[in-house]
Amino acid sequence: MTRFWLGGYSAAREGSAEGIGLLAGDEGREASTLAYRGAVVGVPSPSWLAQHPTADVVYAALEGNAAVQAFARSGETALAPLGAPVAVGQDVCHIAVASNGSALIASCYGDGRVVRFALDAEGRILPAKPDAAAALRAALFGEPDPDAPAATPPGDGIAAVDPYAAGGERSSHAHAAVFLPDGRIASTDLGFDLVRFWRQGGNGLVLDQEVVLPLGTGPRHMVMHPSGHLHVVTEYSCEVFTLASSADGTWRVVSSTLASPIAQVGTDFPAELARSRDGQFLYTALRGSNTIAALRVRGGGEALEGVALADSGVDWPRHHLIYEGKMLVAGQRSDTITLLDLDERTGAPLGVRHEAQVPTPSHFLPVR
Structure with a gap:
């Protein structure tokens, strides 16, 4: 039976979800x-959900709390x-879990924090262990807590305009993280136009490298490609940047591609970035025009080419998931989800196959 846990927004966040929900189909007729x-x-x-790799445990980012x-x-x-809620940072909007189940990374949009928590053998979240000397420095001199580091502006020191900020000046907005094959962690900072790379230290995260994207692009979500490239979709400039790792482990931008040739900056805001199982295609949703853009991965994974654009069938497609050759789309503002067929050869979405009413959906997670 096809089943998904559903994240969503509750009343305090202008939604109608009452918690983690369940989306399911009748056996033998799931799609319809x-x-x-x-x-x-x-x-x-619970706006974002993540699954433990081995334990039957689900994690939720409680964004409003x-x-x-x-x-x-x-x-x-x-x-x-499985334990009480663990405090993290303002507007926590994304969580990622290590493939060996050892750690969880939380990204906080409101204050820019990127926080690492260790997980025990049963999957419980262990509170961060503060470093006594660092805590004293924080109290005396206002230094940031090393267990919850927030981004600092890149070295250029230029203030960019943030279209979501009341004053116009940009601030740190961590949005997503992904574990890399070498054990490091990549995270996006939408406010400072950064992709940051971290090493895991004894008391949290240690900054290893920053890749600065063009001013005002707004990196949001990422996917690791089987080729080893990191694809990053930008919320403000409607692009997908591809990063590659050099022999010495440093990362650099190798290409950038428009998410869609008809995307309108300032009107369209890309949300999730997802890839097909075989890695041939990437998909992003454009909130605004409410469309799904398909891109083909070219070369050795370093180049992208737009191939199709289709109606998502929802209003404000916040998240989409590729599952068994189909696409599920969560419409945050329409209180609906849609199921789209995909063309296996061209990667193009083929239209809405099914629609269902769902209270303010924000994230799909397959029930294992």
Whole structure:
């Protein structure tokens, strides 16, 4: 049976979700019967979800509560808290879990923090262990907590205009993170136009490198390609930047491509970036025109080419997921999800196959 845990926004975040929900279809007729089956655990605005690689544990970013929380599977379609919520940072909007289950990374849009938590053998979130000397320096001199580092402006020192900021001057907005094959972590900072690379230290994260993207691009989400390239979609400039690692481990930009040739900067805001299982295609959703753009991966993974654009069937497509050759799209403002067929040969979305009412959806996570 096809089933998905659903993240969503609650009343305090202008939504109607009552917690982590369940989307499921009737056995044998999943595509045409996918429907919202209710909340399985009540928590406020679990906007992003992540699965532990081996344990039956799901993690939620509680965006409105500045916390993350673990939930253990307690039945076929039930989750129960595995420990209390753990404080993290303002507007935590993304979490990533290491492939060996050792750590969780939380990205906080509101204050720019990128925070590492260790996970125990059962998948519980362990509170960060503060370094006593660093805590004293923070108290005396106002230095940032090393267990929750926030981004600093790049070396150019130029203030960029942030279209979402009341004063216009940019500030740090961490948005997503991904574990790299070498054990480091890449994160995006939408406010400072940065892709940052971290090493995991004993008390948190240690900054290893920053790649500065062009001013005002707004890097948002990322995917690792099987070729080893890192693709980054930008919310403000509607582009996909491709980064490659050099022999010495440093990263650099090798190409940039428009997410869509008809995307309108200032009107369209790309959200998620997803890839097909074989890595031949990438897909991003444009909030504004409410479309799905398909891009073909060329060469050795270093180049992209736009191949198709299609209606998403929802309003404000915040997240989409490629699953068994189809695409699920979450419409944050329409309170709907859609299921789109995909052309295996061309990668093009073929139109809406199914639609269902869902309270303010923001993220899909397959039920394992």
